Amino acid sequence: MNRLAYYVPLVLLGILAVYFAAGLGRNPATLESVLINQQVPEFSLEPIEGSSKGLTNADLKNQVVLVNIFGSWCVSCRIEHPFLMDLKEKNIVPVYGIDWREPDRQAGPRWLKKFGNPYTLIGDDPKSRGAIAFGVTGAPETFFVDKQGVIRYKHMGPITEQIWNDTLKPILEALRKE
Amino acid sequence: MRYLIVILALVMMAAPVYAVDPSEILKDPVLEKRARAISKGLRCVVCQNQSIDDSDAQLARDLRVLVRERLVAGDSDQAVVDYVVSRYGDFVLLRPPVKGATLVLWFGPVVIALIGIIGLVLFFRRQKKYAAEINRDIG
The missing domain is CATH 1.10.8.640 (Cytochrome C biogenesis protein)
Known part of the structure; x- marks a missing residue:
């Protein structure tokens, strides 16, 4: 019998080792969204206190927008908040907010009053209906929705200047050209 | 108790x-x-x-x-x-x-076990053959 056959198990082991090593390096907290390239699922959220209009999937059409899931309880949201304010002040892209699971009705509005409101429209999401519509697992998460109301990109965690310049800005420009 | x-x-x-x-x-x-x-x-x-x-x-x-x-x-x-x-x-x-992307997950272990069993069977069969040859040579 061919002596080379003895090396087959070793080669197989090597292939498995590479496969598992690659798997270990992946972060299980960042899941690929099945919603990419899907129409925004139907949802309808009430306005937050002090506002007259909530947020529904019908609002996310005709232009490229960001949808940002946040909460006053969420520390990382506080970190990305100044950057979202920047996007608003410089008129770069409209940001729609889903105010997720506030401990009480006043918490969200109070937080926005204190730090500023970067959102075009905000939906109040005490029962995670908006969050589940977008397949959200944690805050903050941010989605690009294109002119046809299709989800095109999902970013988990706070948006920083670097992430914006390296990843998100090119996506925005590409989506606007479509 | x-x-x-x-x-x-x-x-x-x-x-x-x-x-x-x-x-x-x-x-x-x-x-x-x-x-x-x-x-x-x-x-x-x-x-x-x-x-x-x-x-x-x-x-x-x-x-x-x-x-x-x-x-x-x-x-x-x-x-x-x-x-x-x-x-x-x-x-x-x-x-x-069970679908295309998960076939390896579901059936991979069975396939690997089968390869192992076939390898073992072949190995012991040859051992037996060698032993028989050696016995015959000595005999």
Whole structure:
């Protein structure tokens, strides 16, 4: 019998080792969204206190927008908040907010009053209906929705200047050209 | 022995602790049973190694409530599961479905075991043949 056959198990082991090593390096907290390239699922959220209009999937059409899931309880949201304010002040892209699971009705509005409101429209999401519509697992998460109301990109965690310049800005420009 | 009986009795008295809050439970026991069965198969996406039936995470709670609402609205079990999968992907199923992308996951171990068994059989057959040849040569 061919002596080379003895090396087959070793080669197989090597292939498995590479496969598992690659798997270990992946972060299980960042899941690929099945919603990419899907129409925004139907949802309808009430306005937050002090506002007259909530947020529904019908609002996310005709232009490229960001949808940002946040909460006053969420520390990382506080970190990305100044950057979202920047996007608003410089008129770069409209940001729609889903105010997720506030401990009480006043918490969200109070937080926005204190730090500023970067959102075009905000939906109040005490029962995670908006969050589940977008397949959200944690805050903050941010989605690009294109002119046809299709989800095109999902970013988990706070948006920083670097992430914006390296990843998100090119996506925005590409989506606007479509 | 007496202590053992007492301890066993106490352990058996303790009701199992569920994550499901009494306020979530449906009045209709049949629907509640279906809701529990569905919840046991859905992964809590926050804690990942628990089902939403076991998890105390708030998102798991909201998903449990959603499952019950859809059952009350008349959805079939499969429709409820499909609804959650359409938003979170197959990942949310604790028992991954058998399909193209998961074939290796389901059948890989069987294939590897078969290769091993075939290898072993071949190995021992040859050993036997060698032994027979050696015996014949000596004889």
